[in-house]
Amino acid sequence: MDVGGTKIAASIVDSSGRAGLKVKISTEQHDTARSIAQVAEIAHRVALESGISWRDISAIGVIVPGIYYTATGQVWAPNLPGWDHIPLRDALAERLPVPVVIDSDRAAYVTGEQWLGAARGLTDVIFLAVGTGIGAGIISGGRLIRGAGDIAGAVGWFALDPRTKEIYKRVGCFESESAGPALARRAAGGLTTEAIIERARHGDSAARQIVEQTIQYLAMGVANLVSVLNPQMIVLGGGLMQAGDLFLEPLRREMLQWAQPIAAKQVRIELSALGEDAGMLGAARLAFLGTES
Amino acid sequence: MDVGGTKIAASIVDSSGRAGLKVKISTEQHDTARSIAQVAEIAHRVALESGISWRDISAIGVIVPGIYYTATGQVWAPNLPGWDHIPLRDALAERLPVPVVIDSDRAAYVTGEQWLGAARGLTDVIFLAVGTGIGAGIISGGRLIRGAGDIAGAVGWFALDPRTKEIYKRVGCFESESAGPALARRAAGGLTTEAIIERARHGDSAARQIVEQTIQYLAMGVANLVSVLNPQMIVLGGGLMQAGDLFLEPLRREMLQWAQPIAAKQVRIELSALGEDAGMLGAARLAFLGTES
Numbered sequence: 001m002d003v004g005g006t007k008i009a010a011s012i013v014d015s016s017g018r019a020g021l022k023v024k025i026s027t028e029q030h031d032t033a034r035s036i037a038q039v040a041e042i043a044h045r046v047a048l049e050s051g052i053s054w055r056d057i058s059a060i061g062v063i064v065p066g067i068y069y070t071a072t073g074q075v076w077a078p079n080l081p082g083w084d085h086i087p088l089r090d091a092l093a094e095r096l097p098v099p100v101v102i103d104s105d106r107a108a109y110v111t112g113e114q115w116l117g118a119a120r121g122l123t124d125v126i127f128l129a130v131g132t133g134i135g136a137g138i139i140s141g142g143r144l145i146r147g148a149g150d151i152a153g154a155v156g157w158f159a160l161d162p163r164t165k166e167i168y169k170r171v172g173c174f175e176s177e178s179a180g181p182a183l184a185r186r187a188a189g190g191l192t193t194e195a196i197i198e199r200a201r202h203g204d205s206a207a208r209q210i211v212e213q214t215i216q217y218l219a220m221g222v223a224n225l226v227s228v229l230n231p232q233m234i235v236l237g238g239g240l241m242q243a244g245d246l247f248l249e250p251l252r253r254e255m256l257q258w259a260q261p262i263a264a265k266q267v268r269i270e271l272s273a274l275g276e277d278a279g280m281l282g283a284a285r286l287a288f289l290g291t292e293s
Numbered sequence: 294m295d296v297g298g299t300k301i302a303a304s305i306v307d308s309s310g311r312a313g314l315k316v317k318i319s320t321e322q323h324d325t326a327r328s329i330a331q332v333a334e335i336a337h338r339v340a341l342e343s344g345i346s347w348r349d350i351s352a353i354g355v356i357v358p359g360i361y362y363t364a365t366g367q368v369w370a371p372n373l374p375g376w377d378h379i380p381l382r383d384a385l386a387e388r389l390p391v392p393v394v395i396d397s398d399r400a401a402y403v404t405g406e407q408w409l410g411a412a413r414g415l416t417d418v419i420f421l422a423v424g425t426g427i428g429a430g431i432i433s434g435g436r437l438i439r440g441a442g443d444i445a446g447a448v449g450w451f452a453l454d455p456r457t458k459e460i461y462k463r464v465g466c467f468e469s470e471s472a473g474p475a476l477a478r479r480a481a482g483g484l485t486t487e488a489i490i491e492r493a494r495h496g497d498s499a500a501r502q503i504v505e506q507t508i509q510y511l512a513m514g515v516a517n518l519v520s521v522l523n524p525q526m527i528v529l530g531g532g533l534m535q536a537g538d539l540f541l542e543p544l545r546r547e548m549l550q551w552a553q554p555i556a557a558k559q560v561r562i563e564l565s566a567l568g569e570d571a572g573m574l575g576a577a578r579l580a581f582l583g584t585e586s
């Protein structure tokens with residue numbers, strides 16, 4: 001199950017990664033208790049509608065758009081109203097008949113791409129999600145990197161320019177300069193990010209310049225991940241990377257200007273192969289892995 | 294054994310971290326075969342002079358100022374002439390009667406500090422070495438982070454300023470702006486880094502400004518480590534950090550301006566507690582860990 005800021009998606013996935021019927025509902029925005037109950041209900045619904053008995057379901061993977069605190073089983077998800085230290089593990093354990101494995105969406109994205117996507121079988125992979133925000137899921141030496149407080153990968157906060165701005169303090173320097181909204185902020189005349197992308201595709205020089213400025217910081221952020229973690233691959237996903245063809249080549253080129261040269265030659269930069277399914281498939285994989293032992 | 298660019302230090306360390314007699318010799322600079330033989334000879338010498346039989350020595354840990362390739366057992370150490378893909382593991386196995394564990398100095402520094410120093414017992418620790426260069430040793434989730442090609446931690450290459458300079462391409466942006474030589478480069482009139490530090494201590498305003506500019510980038514680099522890895526502690530070591538008292542407080546303060554706010558509150562920034570012994574003690578610890586199984 002992929003719990004997002006606006007939608008919850010669920011499906012039954014087998015151990016080879018084949019997904020069945022996919023159920024998608026809008027996330028309840030006003031009642032926290034209700035939105036938690038929704039997560040359990042959609043699990044029951046997908047089982048029922050798929051005609052699969054709970055006896056044949058080994059575990060449920062649930063991913064959330066925020067932080068999952070492994071020690072307490074609580075979730076903080078800033079885009080879900082009221083989801084501040086929600087005891088999701090206990091709430092779901094009460095309502096569901098099989099083991100539940102919870103994790104962050106970032107952990108699922110990288111796990112999904114490593115299982116079935118662009119980074120299949122690799123041991124050192126980073127998923128860089130560039131959408132309304134920027135965050136990374138990291139697998140190093142075959143293991144998920146969590147950090148001491150379960151918030152590793154908060155790379156939207158990478159410091160990339162000493163000429164600080166007010167907005168850096170709110171969302172981080174890298175995110176301010178390279179997430180989706182950065183393009184609209186750079187444009188005069190209230191253009192949306194989508195409109196700028198569209199214009200850049202058609203050769204509009206002002207729009208192209210905005211894309212280039214965004215790529216400049218994106219390349220620095222990607223390079224920093226390369227230098228510190230020496231991954232085999234960085235997979236780019238998230239909303240802005242739906243226009244990834246516009247970003248990929250210049251990004252690869254500029255990354256080489258910044259990263260440690262040996263690590264820069266070893267890494268591949270690729271677009272997500274699973275798209276929006278990365279989360280759900282990663283959740284399934286995390287559920288299999290989390291209940292194997 | 295700590296093989297450095299100019300010295301090799303060796304000692305016998307027991308399983309609780311007590312070190313005996315320390316032997317130190319100058320590294321042979323002109324003959325690669327000779328410098329490799331030196332490493333084996335000093336091991337024999339320290340055993341002999343300590344009066345300890347090889348029967349009572351479980352393993353030898355050797356750390357090198359560069360990259361240790363775990364797959365091939367080779368070493369690349371740019372400051373040791375000719376040490377380019379030297380088959381050190383095989384060379385030492387032939388010459389020494391006990392198992393040899395080789396690793397990079399960065400791996401040893403963080404391991405030493407985690408074993409006996411500032412970060413005792415922590416699971417998520419980064420040792421940031423700031424000397425003539427900048428590099429990091431990283432322990433995350435209790436394990437050393439190596440990267441796909443054994444060169445993780447090359448954070449001297451962190452991109453911290455889009456206004457690129459020629460020198461960034463040679464040694465990396467972060468290293469150019471914050472390693473020891475950066476201070477001398479910022480000074481007019483051929484002052485050494487040591488002289489600038491001395492003047493800054495005595496309140497010289499030009500010298501203080503140079504230190505502040507260096508700290509600005511240092512804080513950005515430290516913040517990036519905090520955001521991406523969410524460590525419990527970052528331990529500062531290396532030559533420049535012998536003047537760490539001058540850097541520590543402003544660095545802590547400025548780091549808070551950049552790093553992910555929750556991770557920034559969770560991390561402690563401390564000076565190395567082991568100083569130049571971090572490497573040798575870490576080497577011993579790596580030898581114990583590497584031969585335990």
